[in-house]
Amino acid sequence: MPSQNPALPTPDQIRRAPKVLLHDHLDGGLRPGTVVDLARAGGYDALPETEPDRLGRWFREAADSGSLERYLETFAHTCAVMQTREALFRVASECAQDLAEDGVVYAEVRYAPEQHLEGGLTLDEVVAAVNDGFREGERRARESGRRIRVGALLTAMRHAARALEIAELANAHRDVGVVGFDIAGAEAGYPPTRHLDAFEYLKRENNHFTIHAGEAFGLPSIWQALQWCGADRLGHGVRIIDDIRVADDGTVALGRLAAYVRDKRVPLEMCPTSNLQTGAAASYAEHPIGLLRRLHFRATVNTDNRLMSGTSMSREFELLSEAFGYTLDDIQWFTVNAMKSAFIPFDERLAMINDVIKPGYAELKSEWLFSQTATTSASSGEED
Template identity: 85%
Template sequence: MTSQPAPPSPEQIRRAPKALLHDHLDGGLRPGTLIDLAHETSYDGLPEGDADKLGALIRQAADSGSLERYLKNFAHTCAVMQTRDALVRVAAECAEDLAADGVVYAEVRYAPEQHLERGLTLDEVVEAVNEGFREGERRAKENGHRIRVGALLTAMRHAARALEIAELANRYRDLGVVGFDIAGAEAGFPPTRHLDAFEYLKRENNHFTIHAGEAFGLPSIWQALQWCGADRLGHGVRIIDDIEVAEDGSVRLGRLASYVRDKRVPLELCPSSNLQTGAAASYAEHPIGLLRKLRFRATVNTDNRLMSGTSMSREFEKLVDAFSYTLDDMEWFTVNAMKSAFIPFGERLAMINEVIKPGYAELKSEWLFRQTAAEPVVSSGFIA
C-alpha cells in the first residue's frame, strides 16, 4: 500500500476510524441538551437560553484564561446531571456524537460523586451512565456507525472518596466500567493523597490513569508513575520540560522523559485543551509535534468537547494543519490509543486489525485511486 504523501481532507479525517482515551462526560454536553435539562430540573444558572449563543459563551469562557470562568462551565453541566434520566440522555448523546465523528472506541470519564445532589446513589449513577452508553451505541449502529464506549470512574483530588470510587470501579468491572482516574487541581492535591485507592486497584489487577503533568509539571508525573503506578498519564504534556533541544537540533532526554518513552507510558494529549490551559501558545508549538518525532506513546484526545468546541476530527484537523500530518500519522496516533486502551488485549488487537487498519487502508486506497485517475496517460510520446 502506497502511503499518502499529502495531508488528508476534512472529509477523510472525519471518516477515519479514531480511538479516544480522554474525554469528560460533563465536559461534552450538547448546548441544546444543557438548556433542555436546565428547564427540566429548574436550574436557572445558565447565562443564555439559545443553544448556539450558549455554546459560544462557554467556549469564550474556556478561552479566557480565567480558571474561575472555566470551572463555572462544569458547575452548569454537573447541576443538570443529577437525575437518572439526565445521565442516560447525556451518555447516550455522547456515544452518538462520538460515533458520528468517526470514533470507533472511546473511554469516557466522569466523577460519580458529583452526581448525588438529588438522591442518586453511586451505584445508580454508574448504572444510569452505562445504560446511556449502551443506548448510544445502539442508536449509532442504527445510523451506520460503529462504536464501543467504556467508562472511567473519576475520583476528585480534593475530596476523600478515592478508595470508595476505586471499589465502585472494581465492582462494575466488566459491566461497562474499564478503569479508574483521579482529576482536579494538581497543585496542592498530589496523587499520593490517594495511595490507598491505587494500592487497592493494583491488588485487584485493575487499570487506572491519573491526571498529571497538565499544569503542575514533572513532579506530578513522577508521583503518578513512581509512587502510584499509573498505567497512563492524563495529559502528561509537561514531560516536554524534561526534554532539551539544542540549537543544532540534537535532543537530550532527561531520566524521567527517558523512562516514560522506554516504558511506553501512554500520554493522553489534548491539544485544544492544552492551549486553553497554557501548555502551548499555538498548535504548531504544541509538544505533540516533538513527542511524535521522538516516538513517545502519544495519543490525541478531546478532553472537554463542549468547553473547547472540539471533536476528534477537529483535533486532527488542527494537527494536520500545524504539522502536515498524513493518514499514516493519524493511523499511528490511533493505533497508539488502541494499544493503550483498558480493555483486554485480544479485544484491542481485534479492533486494530479488524476496524482501524482496514479503515485507514480503504482511505489510502481511495486517495491512490483518485491520484492515479487524475494523472495524464502518456502514450508514444503524446499525452492521450
C-alpha cells in the same frame, strides 16, 4: 479546514477515519441544546444563556477567557443539569452517538460519580444510568450504520476524600461497562500521593487506572503518578517536554524521567486544544506533541472537553495535520497507539486494530492513491 497540500488528508477523510479516544469528560461534552433542555426540565435557572447557539459560544469563550474561575463555572452548569437518571442516560447516549458520528470506533469516557448525587441518586445508580446510556448510544449508532464501543472511567476528585470509595465502585462495575479509574482536579496542592490507598487497592485487584498529571504542575506530578502511584497512563502528561532538551543543532537529549516514560511506553493522553486553553502550549505548531511524535513516545490525541473546547477528534487531527503536515499514516499511528493503550483485554484491542482500524485506513489510503492517480492522469491529458 481545507488544505493546500494534496498530500494531507481532507476533513472528510479525517472524519471517516476510524479514531480512538481515551481522554474525554462526560460533563465536558454535552450538546448545548441538551443543557438547555435539562435545565428547563430540572428547574435550573442559572444558565448564562438559554439559546443553544449562544450558550455553546458562551462555553467556548469562558474556556478561552484565561480565567480559572470562569472555566470552572462551565462545569458547574453542566453538572447541575446531570443529577437524575434520565439526564445522565440522555447525556451518555448522545455522547456515544456524537462520537460515532465523528468516526470514533472506541472511546473511554470519564466522569466523577460523586458529582451527580444532588438529586438523590446513589453512586451505583449513577454508574448504572451512565452505562445504560452508553449502551443505548451504541445501539443507535449501529442503527445509523456506525459502530462504536464506549467504556467508562470512574473519576475521583483529587481535592476530595472519596478516592478509595470510587476505586471500589470502579472495581465493582468493571465487568459491566467500567474499564478503569482516574483522578482529576487541580494538581497544585493536591498530589496523587494523597490517594495512595485507592491506587494500592486497584493494583491489588489488577485493575487499570490513569492519573491526570503533567498538565499544569509539571514533572513532579508525572514522577509521583508513575513512581509512587503506578499509573498505567498519564492524563495529558504534556509537561514531560520539560525533561527534554533540544540543542541549537537539533540534537535531542532526554532526561531520566522522559527516557523512562518513552522506554516504558507510558501512554500520554494529549489534548491539544485543551492544552492551549490552559496555557500548556502557545499554539498548535508549538505543541509538544510534534516533538514527542518524532521521538516515538506513546502519544495519543484526545478531546478532553468537547463542549468547552468546541472540538471533536476530527477537528483535533485537522489542526495537527495543518500544524505538522500529518498524513493518514500519522493519524493511523496515533490511533493504533491509543488502541494499544486502552483498558480492555489484549485480544479485544488486537481485534479492533486488525479488524477495524487497519482496514479502515487501508481503504482511505486506497481512495487517496486513486484520486492522486486520477488527478495526475487528468493533468497530463491522458484518456481512459
